[in-house]
Amino acid sequence: MKLYFAIPAVALLALNGFLLRAALPEMLRQPDTEGAEEVYEEKPTTSILGEFRTSLASYLYGRAHEYMHGGVVFRAATESEVQKGKRVAAHGDSLEDHHGSQETSVVPESEYDPRSFWGDIERGAQPWMDIRRHGHRDLAEALPLFRMMTWTDPHFVEGYDMGSYLVFCAAKDRNVDRALEFLAEGIANNPGSFRLQKSYGHYLLANKGQPEEALVHLRKAVEILERRAAKGGGTDRTQRQQLIDDIEVSQTWNEFIMALRKTNRREEAIRWSRRCIEINAPCASGVRTLKIYGLPLPKTRSL
Amino acid sequence: MYAIAVENLTVTYPTTRSETFRAVDGVSFHVRPGEIVGFLGVNGAGKTSTIKALMGFQTAVSGQATLFDVPVQEADARSRVGFLPETALYSPYLTPFETLTFYGELHGMEGNALKDRIGELLIRVGLSGKEHVLNRTLSKGMQQRVGIAQALLATPRLLILDEVSSGLDPIGRRDLRVILNEERDRGTTIFFSSHQLSEVETVCDRVIVLNKGKLIAEHRVSDLVKQVSSLEDYFVTLVETGGDSLHRTAPESNRNNDTSEDTRTETERKEAVV
Amino acid sequence: MTPTLRVWRTLIRGSFLEMVRRKELYVLVILTVLMVVGAYSFTFFGVSGLEIFVKDMAFTAVGLFSTILGVTIATRQIPEEISRRTIYPLLARPISRAQLLTGKFVASWVLTLASFALLLGVSLLVLTLLRLPLKVILIQYIWLKAVSFLWLSAICICLSVYVSSSAAFTLGLLLALGSGAFTRSFLLAYGDGVPILNWLIAILYGFLPHFTLFDIARKVVYGWDPIAWWIPLALTVYGIAISAFWLKLALNRFEKMAL
Numbered sequence: 001m002k003l004y005f006a007i008p009a010v011a012l013l014a015l016n017g018f019l020l021r022a023a024l025p026e027m028l029r030q031p032d033t034e035g036a037e038e039v040y041e042e043k044p045t046t047s048i049l050g051e052f053r054t055s056l057a058s059y060l061y062g063r064a065h066e067y068m069h070g071g072v073v074f075r076a077a078t079e080s081e082v083q084k085g086k087r088v089a090a091h092g093d094s095l096e097d098h099h100g101s102q103e104t105s106v107v108p109e110s111e112y113d114p115r116s117f118w119g120d121i122e123r124g125a126q127p128w129m130d131i132r133r134h135g136h137r138d139l140a141e142a143l144p145l146f147r148m149m150t151w152t153d154p155h156f157v158e159g160y161d162m163g164s165y166l167v168f169c170a171a172k173d174r175n176v177d178r179a180l181e182f183l184a185e186g187i188a189n190n191p192g193s194f195r196l197q198k199s200y201g202h203y204l205l206a207n208k209g210q211p212e213e214a215l216v217h218l219r220k221a222v223e224i225l226e227r228r229a230a231k232g233g234g235t236d237r238t239q240r241q242q243l244i245d246d247i248e249v250s251q252t253w254n255e256f257i258m259a260l261r262k263t264n265r266r267e268e269a270i271r272w273s274r275r276c277i278e279i280n281a282p283c284a285s286g287v288r289t290l291k292i293y294g295l296p297l298p299k300t301r302s303l
Numbered sequence: 304m305y306a307i308a309v310e311n312l313t314v315t316y317p318t319t320r321s322e323t324f325r326a327v328d329g330v331s332f333h334v335r336p337g338e339i340v341g342f343l344g345v346n347g348a349g350k351t352s353t354i355k356a357l358m359g360f361q362t363a364v365s366g367q368a369t370l371f372d373v374p375v376q377e378a379d380a381r382s383r384v385g386f387l388p389e390t391a392l393y394s395p396y397l398t399p400f401e402t403l404t405f406y407g408e409l410h411g412m413e414g415n416a417l418k419d420r421i422g423e424l425l426i427r428v429g430l431s432g433k434e435h436v437l438n439r440t441l442s443k444g445m446q447q448r449v450g451i452a453q454a455l456l457a458t459p460r461l462l463i464l465d466e467v468s469s470g471l472d473p474i475g476r477r478d479l480r481v482i483l484n485e486e487r488d489r490g491t492t493i494f495f496s497s498h499q500l501s502e503v504e505t506v507c508d509r510v511i512v513l514n515k516g517k518l519i520a521e522h523r524v525s526d527l528v529k530q531v532s533s534l535e536d537y538f539v540t541l542v543e544t545g546g547d548s549l550h551r552t553a554p555e556s557n558r559n560n561d562t563s564e565d566t567r568t569e570t571e572r573k574e575a576v577v
Numbered sequence: 578m579t580p581t582l583r584v585w586r587t588l589i590r591g592s593f594l595e596m597v598r599r600k601e602l603y604v605l606v607i608l609t610v611l612m613v614v615g616a617y618s619f620t621f622f623g624v625s626g627l628e629i630f631v632k633d634m635a636f637t638a639v640g641l642f643s644t645i646l647g648v649t650i651a652t653r654q655i656p657e658e659i660s661r662r663t664i665y666p667l668l669a670r671p672i673s674r675a676q677l678l679t680g681k682f683v684a685s686w687v688l689t690l691a692s693f694a695l696l697l698g699v700s701l702l703v704l705t706l707l708r709l710p711l712k713v714i715l716i717q718y719i720w721l722k723a724v725s726f727l728w729l730s731a732i733c734i735c736l737s738v739y740v741s742s743s744a745a746f747t748l749g750l751l752l753a754l755g756s757g758a759f760t761r762s763f764l765l766a767y768g769d770g771v772p773i774l775n776w777l778i779a780i781l782y783g784f785l786p787h788f789t790l791f792d793i794a795r796k797v798v799y800g801w802d803p804i805a806w807w808i809p810l811a812l813t814v815y816g817i818a819i820s821a822f823w824l825k826l827a828l829n830r831f832e833k834m835a836l
Contacts, residue, residue, distance in 0.1 A: 066795075070799045070801065071795040071796065071798065071799040071801075078765060106761060108764065113764075114764075114767050114775075114779070115764075115782075118787075121790055121808055121812065122789075124804050124805055125721075125790055125791075125804055125808055126789070126793070126795065126796070127795050127799060127801060137799075141629060144619075144630070145627075145630060148619050148627065148630070151619070355835075355836065358665070358668070358669055359668070360664075360665060360668060360835070360836040361835050361836065362833070362835065378671050378672055378673040379671055381668075381669055381670060382671035384669060385669070386665060386666060388662050388663075388665035388666060388669075389662070391661060391662040391663050391665060391666060392661040392663070393661070394595060394661070396594065396595040396598040396599060397591070397595065401591075401594060405587060405591045406666060406667075408583065408587040408590075409583075409584060409587050409670040409672060410670050410671065411580070411583065411671075437598075454666070454669075
């Protein structure tokens with residue numbers, strides 16, 4: 001009787017193995033992001049397994065924020081909260097930029113809590129701290145999570161990016177080399193990621209004082225962005241708007257133009273500044289560069 | 304004192320927001336201690352609704368019912384009653400022994416007395432050897448035997464059995480007749496509904512017939528068999544015509560009698576009825 | 578022993594036997610172990626320092642599975658008796674409907690607590706074997722969980738006498754697992770509207786179950802110090818009062834219910 005169950009179970013396992021075999025080579029390949037997207041679109045098995053590992057990595061990424069705050073959950077402040085002046089104040093250490101500038105705790109502070117007594121109970125029972133004066137646990141505690149999420153999904157760019165930042169911050173002496181090592185692994189797995197190239201360039205430029213070396217990576221990052229813009233440069237206004245609004249894109253351009261200036265590449269800096277302003281309205285470095293060189297600002301293209 | 308006294312009982316069920324269906328419509332009857340009364344009627348006649356009202360499962364919109372003079376709304380009314388519902392499926396995760404222990408303890412029985420009683424009942428209902436298998440492995444007939452055992456568990460003075468022979472095979476029905484006769488000999492009052500008219504004819508002292516929620520006939524079985532060729536023919540004619548052509552031999556005149564009636568002999572009671 | 582206590586004891590024993598013979602508890606225990614060991618297994622692949630993650634997995638599994646079991650156990654107590662028609666032989670005993678309902682409630686609570694104890698016990702054993710210690714706050718966690726199960730059982734029993742068994746299960750699970758999200762949404766909406774709307778939100782907030790207040794698992798996982806003792810005490814009084822309210826609501830319906 002048990003054989004009736006065993007046969008379909010073995011068949012199911014065999015099918016599972018077959019699907020894995022079909023999907024894994026594509027997953028283990030190290031394609032650039034765009035290539036990976038194409039593979040995901042073409043192969044359903046790769047897509048499903050890819051979705052699973054990306055979901056797990058995303059879950060871990062979400063938990064990492066909690067880990068850094070001892071289980072306290074934060075959320076973005078609502079528009080009305082921002083208008084009423086409930087904002088996140090800068091806190092003790094230098095990690096403020098990992099919070100959005102308008103973030104607040106899910107369990108509100110007593111002066112914003114209409115529940116009075118019940119609010120006090122929740123603040124007592126749940127992990128809670130006043131975000132305006134909060135600190136962080138030992139960041140090293142969250143590092144294994146980043147190690148795990150990038151192990152689970154080597155193409156999870158956010159894991160490498162944020163993880164390298166934590167590696168950098170967790171050590172008291174700001175261990176740039178370890179951060180670069182982690183990023184290098186990320187770049188090897190995701191050569192098409194402009195974010196990782198940008199971050200690598202940023203550490204070299206800002207923390208190692210190596211603008212020439214930084215420029216190599218920042219140039220690659222901008223080239224990826226340009227390729228992406230050329231490829232997706234259709235009439236989809238929302239998508240373009242989102243791309244331009246992306247803070248990472250903006251930072252990449254800024255870092256790149258800054259590196260060009262620091263390496264005394266005047267003509268190139270002017271050319272890329274004009275290009276940046278043309279396509280990217282909040283291009284602070286481009287504007288600054290043109291001002292430094294006493295040149296007029298170009299008209300921005302209507303978006 | 305009557306074992307069962309039902310006065311002008313009406314039970315309704317809501318069918319729509321504003322309409323109700325009268326499942327039992329002003330029914331009155333009495334059952335004396337020691338009597339075996341068959342409760343007959345076609346499907347939907349109102350037998351189960353009457354029994355549910357008797358057991359306090361269903362609230363009557365009017366009229367009243369008592370068991371041994373205790374209103375059925377009170378939990379104490381059921382302290383001397385054994386009840387068998389129509390086709391109950393006893394917990395599939397318990398054994399007959401555990402099922403009976405469960406019901407026995409709810410009745411306040413415990414210890415060796417309960418164990419002995421369960422052992423005795425399992426033999427009586429023919430479940431000896433099956434006491435420690437899970438109920439889910441038992442057939443419908445076997446489950447009905449578990450039900451009969453739970454009804455008999457607390458040595459009741461009144462047995463109310465709904466569709467008692469449901470699911471039983473011929474041997475099961477024969478065993479049931481034996482049990483009912485033994486209980487009658489012990490002085491237990493038995494009130495049961497059944498579609499097995501031969502069984503009713505064999506076991507009962509009296510029959511009460513319901514049709515469309517109303518009581519349409521009440522006869523002593525001994526009188527009936529003298530007047531009709533068979534109980535089945537009588538029953539079919541009765542339900543189809545909707546009226547009873549026979550002389551009503553139920554203890555109509557005794558309904559308001561006091562409890563001293565119980566002390567009279569069977570002969571005296573029969574005389575009073577006739 | 579009073580008749581009511583005897584009825585409760587019998588109902589607990591009967592339900593316990595049923596629970597032990599059903600497969601769901603064992604499946605969830607195995608799943609819990611798999612989740613904890615699975616989380617720890619990352620250390621074999623060179624990822625070390627995952628203590629908090631492993632504890633997080635353990636307490637997520639214990640909280641989630643015990644809640645699912647609690648809802649399952651409570652929402653089937655009465656409907657299953659009705660669908661099997663065993664409610665009749667039960668109520669044919671000299672016991673009142675109030676005794677039966679309260680007995681079913683106590684049985685649900687005890688069984689949920691037993692399932693929780695088993696799941697937690699297994700998790701703690703695994704965590705101990707993995708040398709991942711916990712702090713004293715664990716005692717407060719167990720205490721508050723016991724109170725929250727009281728409330729959960731009362732709500733689920735109440736739902737099961739008003740709506741169908743499957744609807745009660747869905748609603749119970751939604752309230753148990755989603756109450757945190759609901760209450761937070763109300764809290765966000767409060768203050769943004771006109772005063773009348775705020776009053777309405779406050780009333781709705783009061784009616785919603787606040788299971789998140791009773792769940793201090795995160796504090797256990799992250800190794801916080803024990804919470805102030807007035808908080809578990811206040812929550813216990815609140816939990817008992819609100820459970821009594823739900824139970825009374827259930828009783829009102831059950832006593833008039835045509836079976």
